[in-house]
Amino acid sequence: MAGYTESTEHPVISSLPLSHLSIEVGHFALKDIARDPRGIRAQLTHIAPLVAAFTESARLRFGRGARISTCYLIDDYFQPELPPADIVPKLLAAAADTGVRIDYLARESGCASATRFAGGEPIGEPVPIAEMVAARIVPDPAPPATGGRAPTAESGWLCNGRRSSEHDPAQAMTDRRYRPPEEFGRREHTIFLDVELWSHPNGPGRDKRWSCAFLAAVWHLLRLGMLRDHGAPVLDPLVWVPDDPAEPWPDEWSDLPAVIRLNPAAQPFAAYQTLSMLPKRYIGIEHAVRVILEHLDLDEDVVARTVADGVADGVTVPDLVSERLSHLLLDGS
Structure with a gap:
């Protein structure tokens, strides 16, 4: 197991490179990406100058060498019927046309469980990320x-x-x-x-169906680099190298890693702070995210490691992860 030592019988918390800021550049329904590319371009045109403004703001705050990465979360958990071969090219084309850089492309299903990849192929058992987070919930008495x-x-x-x-x-x-x-x-x-947080649509005791709010909380924890599996990060963003350049994206979302690195020159995926640019309809979800995060008993060693890394980087990192989130709510539904 990664990070395990017999001498201490405790996992060693491995280092995780961190950006200063992770910017989530919008969130669209997959059906809109598939059927309304003009509408997606219009929204991204609005987002592009906002990304530039927050990038400059981060540089003023952290210095000209501030590390800033961008990401986009694909909703394949609740809309798996629309294949990546149809969705991803349209999204990336719209982003390129409007000047919105997407460094990392993530799958919402990867917030539930993430399969490790080697040589472009899935290996081993999936890491049950959502279950790991659920096990750390401490409700208020x-x-x-x-x-x-x-x-x-x-x-x-x-x-x-x-x-x-x-x-x-x-x-x-x-x-x-x-x-x-x-x-x-x-x-x-x-x-x-x-x-x-979850339901059992197939009956009590059956597989959990995670809620959007809970997966969103996991998404923030991944972007903040707060989750470990035996001391090692629960996932590593991978560069996607298609077998056939003429058809670079598969027909099944499960054939893709949980997080794909689209930009080889990108700064780290995880960051000290997250900024999420989301439609206003997500305000309720993000309120729920804050409640969830404030009821988690996170690994103290991971928290301490992140705070210490921040000190070395000249960044003040709050102990509460909910204080490391920021949002920009966009017009429209």
Whole structure:
């Protein structure tokens, strides 16, 4: 196992190169990429100067040598029926036409589990990334405990406080007055959020169907370089070298690595801070992401390593990963 030593019986946290900033350059439905290339170009035309502005801002903050990478997340988890051979060329052509550089192309399915590749072929068992993150969830206690709903590990639901009295079991409702939900750590008034992390569409105990919010949280953790498997990064971006240059993209998403390095000269995929340029409809998802990240017991050694790397780089890295995220919400739906 990578990073394992018998002398310590603890995984050694391997070094991970980090950019100063990772910029996510939009997010489009696959059907829109396939059917509305003009609309995609119009949106990317709007995004291009924003990427340039935030790049310059990062250079002013971190110096002219600031390391900045860009990425795009393909929604193949919820829309697997549209093949990469149809989607990827159209997306990359639109990006090239509008001057939007995409250094890394990632698959949302890779946030659920990632297969390692060697020589362009998948090898070994997939790394269950989403399960690894789910195992680190620590829900807030909600005293007095009522037993009204199963714990997060069983129910797949996580909230940022105490649910209303409607969720109390009947035997606990000695006082029939309604008690509203309560956000822990609120500022005078509550903004209560209850997030579904996964479901079991094929029945209890069957395979989990991860929610968009949970996979988005995993996506941010990957971009921040916070996930390890026995001390080693859970995935390595790979340069994609097609077998047939005339048909560079396969018909199945599973035939592609979780993260592809499109730009050989790109700065590192992971970064101290992320910036996500997303349509406004994702504001609810990103609120849920923050709740999820604030309920994770991340590996302290990984956190400490990242903070120490930041010190060496002249970058102040917050201990809370939720404080390393930033967003720009774009007009339109």
